[in-house]
Every structure is written in C-alpha cells, then in structure tokens.
Amino acid sequence: MKKCIVTVLGQDQVGIIAKVCTYLAESEVNILDISQSIIAGFFHMMMVVDVSGMKKDFAQVCDDLETIGEEIGVDIRCQKAEIFEKMHTL
Amino acid sequence: MFGFYEVAETNKMIEHENLDVRTITLGISLLDCVDGDLSVLKEKIYKKIIKTAKDLCATGQDIEREFGIPIVNKRISITPISLIGAGTCKSIEDYVEIAKTLDKAAKVVGVNFIGGFSALVSKAMTKSEELLIRSIPKAMAVTERVCSSVNVGSSKSGINMDAVRLCGEIIKDTAKNTAKQDSIGCAKLVVFCNAPDDNPFMAGAFLGVTEADAVINVGVSGPGVVKKALESVRGQGFEQLCEAIKKTAFKVTRVGQLVAEEASKRLGIPFGIIDLSLAPTPAVGDSIAEILEEIGLERVGAPGTTAALALLNDQVKKGGVMASSYVGGLSGAFIPVSEDQGMIDAVLAGALTLEKLEAMTCVCSVGLDMIAIPGKTKAATISGIIADEMAIGMINQKTTAVRLIPVVGKDVGDTAEFGGLLGYAPIMPVNEFGCELFINRRGRIPAPIHSFKN
Numbered sequence: 148m149k150k151c152i153v154t155v156l157g158q159d160q161v162g163i164i165a166k167v168c169t170y171l172a173e174s175e176v177n178i179l180d181i182s183q184s185i186i187a188g189f190f191h192m193m194m195v196v197d198v199s200g201m202k203k204d205f206a207q208v209c210d211d212l213e214t215i216g217e218e219i220g221v222d223i224r225c226q227k228a229e230i231f232e233k234m235h236t237l
Numbered sequence: 238m239f240g241f242y243e244v245a246e247t248n249k250m251i252e253h254e255n256l257d258v259r260t261i262t263l264g265i266s267l268l269d270c271v272d273g274d275l276s277v278l279k280e281k282i283y284k285k286i287i288k289t290a291k292d293l294c295a296t297g298q299d300i301e302r303e304f305g306i307p308i309v310n311k312r313i314s315i316t317p318i319s320l321i322g323a324g325t326c327k328s329i330e331d332y333v334e335i336a337k338t339l340d341k342a343a344k345v346v347g348v349n350f351i352g353g354f355s356a357l358v359s360k361a362m363t364k365s366e367e368l369l370i371r372s373i374p375k376a377m378a379v380t381e382r383v384c385s386s387v388n389v390g391s392s393k394s395g396i397n398m399d400a401v402r403l404c405g406e407i408i409k410d411t412a413k414n415t416a417k418q419d420s421i422g423c424a425k426l427v428v429f430c431n432a433p434d435d436n437p438f439m440a441g442a443f444l445g446v447t448e449a450d451a452v453i454n455v456g457v458s459g460p461g462v463v464k465k466a467l468e469s470v471r472g473q474g475f476e477q478l479c480e481a482i483k484k485t486a487f488k489v490t491r492v493g494q495l496v497a498e499e500a501s502k503r504l505g506i507p508f509g510i511i512d513l514s515l516a517p518t519p520a521v522g523d524s525i526a527e528i529l530e531e532i533g534l535e536r537v538g539a540p541g542t543t544a545a546l547a548l549l550n551d552q553v554k555k556g557g558v559m560a561s562s563y564v565g566g567l568s569g570a571f572i573p574v575s576e577d578q579g580m581i582d583a584v585l586a587g588a589l590t591l592e593k594l595e596a597m598t599c600v601c602s603v604g605l606d607m608i609a610i611p612g613k614t615k616a617a618t619i620s621g622i623i624a625d626e627m628a629i630g631m632i633n634q635k636t637t638a639v640r641l642i643p644v645v646g647k648d649v650g651d652t653a654e655f656g657g658l659l660g661y662a663p664i665m666p667v668n669e670f671g672c673e674l675f676i677n678r679r680g681r682i683p684a685p686i687h688s689f690k691n
Contacts, residue, residue, distance in 0.1 A: 152244055182241050193241050206302050224248065226305035233491040235243040 149199045150179070150228035153212065157221025159190040166215055167194070167223065174208055175200045190221065195228070251306060255461035255523040256489065258496045259516050260310040261297050262437030264444035264452040264509065265289045267316040271324060278325050279338040286313065286342040289451050294347040296503045300496055308496060313343065314442035314454070315353035323365040329372040336376035336383050343382040352384040352442030357432070358400045359391040360681065370403055374410035377422035384440035390430035390627040392634045396682040401627065404428045405620030405676070409643060412612065416645035419653040423642040424607060428623050430630030430637045435510050436566040441638055452509035453501045454566060457493035458516045459485070461523045467531045478532065479552045486513065486556030494561045512566030513557035514602065517577035519660035525570050526579025537580060538589030546570060547600035567636055569602030575655060575662035576607055584663050591665050599629050604638035609653040609662035612645040619643065621672035632685050
C-alpha cells in the first residue's frame with residue numbers, strides 16, 4: 148500500500164467531494180478514509196488514499212488535482228503520507 | 238499516527254511559515270581525477286561532476302512535488318581544489334582554469350553553487366595552496382557559481398597567521414575585482430577555523446578527504462516555524478520556551494531526514510549527514526533576529542542577545558539530534574546580516590554592531606557572516622577581524638568563519654545590494670585603530686592548551 152494524503156481547503160460549495168472523488172476513481176486511486184469539516188464557512192477535507200493501483204504518474208495526479216482545485220476555487224494538495232508520519236510520530 | 242490537525246499543521250508551516258529544506262548538497266570526491274596534465278585534469282573533473290550529478294536537480298524536484306515540501310537549493314561540494322590541482326597547477330591562471338571548469342559543470346547540471354575551490358592551511362601553506370589562495374580574486378570574478386573557502390586555523394594546530402594576513406589581502410582584491418556588483422565576489426568566499434568536512438551550506442561547503450566517493454548531505458531550515466511556535470509561549474517560563482524550540486526543531490529535522498533518505502535512495506548515493514541549521518533568508522518571517530526578538534529582546538543586539546542565542550542554538554540541537562542519527566556540518570543558528578531582514582533592521586536602528594555580532598558567534602554557528610564593511614577598510618584590519626574570529630573558534634573548539642564584504646566605493650550610511658538569497662546589507666562601521674604590527678608578524682599562533690578551562 149502506498150498512502151497519500153489529499154487535502155482540500157477553500158470556500159464551501161456544492162460538489163467539492165464529488166469532483167475530487169470522481170477524478171480519484173478515474174485514476175484508480177482507492178480512498179481509505181475521509182474526514183471533513185466546515186470551519187467559519189471554510190471547507191476543510193483530508194483524504195487518506197492508496198495510490199498503489201494507480202496507473203497515472205504521481206506528479207500528473209498532483210497537477211490534475213491542483214487544476215481541479217483552481218477550477219472550483221479551492222486549494223487541493225496531494226502529498227505522500229511519509230512527510231506527516233515522519234514529522235508527527237516518534 | 239497523524240490526523241487532521243497534524244496534516245493542517247505541516248501544510249501551514251510550509252505555506253505560511255517558510256518551512257523548507259534549504260539544500261540538498263551532493264558531495265563529490267575529485268581525488269580520482271588527479272592528473273599531471275591540466276587539460277586532462279579539467280576533462281576528468283568535468284566528466285565526474287556531470288556523471289555523478291546529472292540527476293540531482295530532477296530528483297530534488299520530484300521529491301519536492303511528491304511530498305509538497307520546497308527544496309530551495311540543489312548544490313555540489315567537492316574535494317578542496319588545492320589538493321586536486323597540487324601536482325598540476327603551476328600558476329594562478331592554471332587554478333582559474335579549474336574554477337572555470339567547475340562553473341561550467343555547475344551550469345550544465347543546474348546547481349546554483351558549487352563549493353570547494355578551497356585550501357586547508359590551518360598549520361602552514363604549501364606552494365600550491367598559496368597559489369590557489371592567490372587565484373581566488375580572479376576565480377571569483379570570472380565565475381558565477383563557484384564558492385571558495387580557506388581554513389586558516391584549528392583547535393589542534395593553532396592559527397596560521399601567514400594565511401590570515403594573505404586572506405585579508407585576498408578579500409580586498411576579490412572586492413576590487415567584483416566592484417561593479419557591490420563586491421559580490423566576497424559573498425562567495427569564507428575564511429574558517431575548524432571547518433567541517435561535511436558542511437552542505439554555501440559558501441563554505443567542501444567535501445573532506447575522509448569522505449566517500451559521493452555523499453548526500455542535507456541542510457534543513459525553518460526560522461519562521463520556530464518564530465511561530467514561540468508566539469504560543471509568550472510570557473511563559475524558560476522550560477516552556479525550550480520545549481517549544483525542541484519540538485519544532487525535531488519536526489523540521491524529520492523533514493530533512495526524509496528528504497535525505499529519499500534523495501539517497503533515488504540517486505543511489507549514500508546519505509551522509511543532516512545539518513541542523515536555522516538558516517534565514519531575506520524573506521519576511523524567515524529570520525533568526527525575529528526569533529530572538531520573540532524570545533524577548535526589543536532588538537537583536539540588545540543586552541541578553543548572546544544568552545538568548547545560546548539558548549536557541551542549544552535547543553535546536555537537542556530537538557534535532559533526536560530526529561536524525563547522523564547530524565553534522567555546521568549545525569546551529571546562522572546569523573548572517575544581509576540574508577536576514579531582522580538583522581538588517583537591527584543594524585539600521587543602531588542596535589547591532591560588529592562587536593556584538595562577534596560576541597554572538599561565541600555561542601552559535603558560524604561566524605561573522607555576510608557583513609558589508611566600508612570599501613576603504615585596510616587589508617590588515619580585515620585580517621585582524623579574521624584573527625579574532627579564528628581565535629574564538631580555536632579556543633572554544635567550534636567552527637567559526639568570516640565572510641566580510643569590503644564594498645568598493647561605499648561607506649557607512651550606504652547599502653550594498655547582492656540580490657536573491659544573498660540579500661542586501663547596510664555598510665557597518667569598523668574599528669579603525671590599527672593592528673598592522675600584529676598582523677605583519679610571521680608564523681602561527683600555537684595550538685591552545687586543552688586543559689585548565691576557564
């Protein structure tokens with residue numbers, strides 16, 4: 148399993164999760180966990196995904212997600228999970 | 238395990254607090270390039286650098302993309318050129334030719350600096366080492382990315398005062414040769430005491446002879462992150478202050494460790510060390526001075542500055558060594574003036590002087606760094622400043638360095654502009670009382686006694 152973290156941050160609106168999930172499904176990325184909240188009208192989402200079955204290039208998926216974010220006016224990042232594991236666990 | 242809060246915290250550090258990995262520095266040994274013929278030597282050096290470093294920048298960019306962490310610089314350090322050219326270079330011009338080759342190779346592989354146009358002369362100079370040092374003013378003028386350093390002292394062998402005297406003259410000549418760009422050549426020239434073999438930071442990086450054929454060293458950073466963390470312990474005790482610094486240093490270093498491991502794996506080159514340094518940039522919020530002010534100083538340079546810096550430096554190391562088993566290089570807080578907006582402001586406000594900076598270098602890495610001084614400053618005075626700084630390193634068994642820029646045609650009240658990460662600097666006044674008779678003595682200051690510490 149190759150875990151990545153997709154984070155979405157921005158103004159809440161209809162269809163954010165749908166758009167991101169549709170793209171991830173097309174890219175054969177498996178979603179393991181989603182947590183989401185609205186803080187002061189701002190949409191925060193964190194997805195844990197598994198990219199081991201992904202056919203596309205990792206950098207390509209990052210770029211595509213960023214583009215989707217730009218289209219709907221939110222900030223989307225996709226990062227390998229190790230950076231968070233390393234920083235926050237002993 | 239991490240959750241929503243931890244992910245948000247990491248990304249906030251990257252986006253708003255200038256968390257980055259400052260440099261991946263690829264050390265390349267050039268010992269196997271030695272040849273009696275200059276053109277063959279140049280060819281061998283060029284080919285080895287290209288072959289070893291061809292994937293460095295692309296790999297750095299891939300890691301940046303995949304982990305979402307900026308890696309600001311990709312750089313190369315090499316075996317000190319005085320050793321590589323010793324049997325070949327018979328003139329200053331010969332060494333300048335090698336510098337040009339290094340510059341060309343750096344441009345081809347896409348690194349912004351290559352360090353190691355260096356000589357290690359802490360006890361005495363060979364003819365060849367002296368030639369290399371004398372070639373520095375020209376080499377710095379005709380190249381763009383080559384960095385130079387001279388190690389003139391150590392705790393084990395004392396201070397080579399002949400080299401100190403020569404370095405004062407060399408710094409003046411380098412300033413003259415690059416006068417049109419505010420003497421920027423001097424920003425690429427460092428004089429060391431106790432220079433480490435594995436420093437990834439420029440301009441003083443070189444790869445020592447005890448190192449492997451190639452090695453990955455990584456320099457972390459993160460003054461902005463530390464500053465932000467300290468905002469949460471305002472008014473609290475020293476224990477809470479230290480905890481906040483240690484925790485932050487741990488997190489920052491872990492990122493460096495991850496990047497180093499990845500780069501090492503992908504390039505097939507062994508990992509050497511993490512350099513635990515807080516390295517500022519001219520960007521607002523990426524300043525060591527701001528951390529010291531957050532600790533409680535009105536301005537850097539105020540009474541208490543040395544103590545606050547000592548505390549900061551020590552806590553960064555304590556947090557960092559827990560995060561990586563291989564720590565080396567310079568490891569500490571850097572206090573360059575031109576590269577730190579808070580330091581520049583403190584100089585302009587009259588709070589920070591050259592003498593206070595010298596005191597600060599007793600408790601942190603690395604030394605009198607990126608300080609612009611009047612162009613009229615005498616070579617002997619520069620040598621005197623170097624000697625003082627070397628003495629601090631020698632006696633305290635630590636690395637110290639001097640990177641002074643006597644800006645030609647400028648005086649106190651003027652500003653030198655270097656651009657980019659090198660920033661800009663107000664010209665600082667220098668004590669003008671003479672030290673010629675001291676500097677003109679021949680020989681070396683003996684190594685200190687290592688007992689009876691007082």
